[in-house]
Amino acid sequence: MQGFNMGRYIPPDQEGTTSGNQIHKKGPPGALRKDGTQTVRFEMPFATWCHHCRPHAIIGQGVRFNAKKKKVGYYHSTPIWSFRIKHVTCGGAIEIRTDPQNTAYVVVEGGKARDYGEEKVREGEGGVPILSEAERERRREDAFARLEGKVEEKEVGVGNAKRVEDLYRASERDWEDPWGANRRMRTAFRRERKVRKREEEKVGALKERLGTEMEILGESEGDARRARLVDFAADQGDGDAAAAGDVFERRAPSRVTATSSPRNPATLKESRAEALRQRLVGNTRAAMNPFGKDL
Structure with missing residues (x-):
């Protein structure tokens, strides 16, 4: 758009002679300032608890911020960089620094790295462990420790290769047809x-x-077992009663009270359901097993 340069307004009479950053006295992104700082795009290397939030909130791994990058020291000849970010939720500042000694990042202000409960920090999912300086020195001096480390790394590599092959085969099988x-x-x-x-x-x-x-x-298997335990009406000597359906003791059906209307469909339905239930209970008895097991 005419009159704009990298999101900054340029008057028409000055267009082509200067830049928007010079007019507004702003430096381009990533430019090194006189105090040795610069603005960079920083991605959280791990999940971090923000101590400025109430209650403490967690910032997920991979969330990106505009961070102020500055060199704060050296580890031997390796510079230590500081990244200072602003949590947009609460406005609090969090500072993260590189740790060349342990090849890691550390939170020095405004928060705390989430504790995953792992004994060793690993590079990538299922990757080889990142060794500390003491562990490296021990492996240099101890041949057996160095051999054990190589065997462990080889086993991890073989396992990862097998996993990748399985994923390839599964993908080919699923997308073959x-x-x-x-x-x-x-x-x-x-x-x-x-x-x-x-x-x-x-x-x-x-x-x-x-x-x-x-x-x-x-129907379920439990219903089938219970049905096998029910004895429906062996003849007890009264053939007429069995034919009439009076296998066991006849129970008087529940009568409709005077307050209920027999013409009410809901009342009739409840009465039929109650009569059916009483008839089933009166004509049913559970078979007893003397050995205490299901028939």
């Missing part, structure tokens, strides 16, 4: 849908036959 995989999935879905539809029709017919609107659950 996507049309066939989609067809198999749709066929299984149609089959299951037909089974569910038949079950719903069976349950609907059972509700209509019993004259109830109660929810009927599907």
Whole structure:
């Protein structure tokens, strides 16, 4: 757009003769200032707790900030860099510095690195451990420790290579014939849908036959075992009573009270359900196993 340069306004009469940064007395991003600082894009190397937030909030690994970068010292000949960021949620400042001695980052102000409970810091997911200076010195002086370290790194490398091969094979298998995989999935879905539809029709017919609107659950193995323990009506010498359905002691059906209206559909439905329940309870007895096991 005419009149703008890198997001800064330039008057038309000065366009082409100067820059927006010079007019507004701003330096370009990343330019080194006179005090030795510069603004860089910094990415959080690990999850960090912000101590300025109340309660303390966590900043996830990989979140990016505009940080003020400054050299604050040396470790032998390696410079130590400081990155000072501003947490946009609370406005608090957090300072993170490089640690060349341990090849890591440390939080020196405004927060604390999240503790993952790991004994050794590892480079990458499933990578080799990052050794401290003492561990490196021990491996230099001790041949057995150096050999054990090489064996451990080799095992990690072999495991990672096998994992990568498995991922490649799984990807090739899944994408070898996507049309066939989609067809198999749709066929299984149609089959299951037909089974569910038949079950719903069976349950609907059972509700209509019993004259109830109660929810009927599907059959389970426990229901089948309990059904085998029920004894329905052995003949007790009264053939007429068995034929009439009076297998056990007849119970008087519950009567509709005078306050309830027999013409009310809800009352009739409840009465039928209660009469059915009493009839089933009166005509049913549980078979007893003398050995204490399910039949």
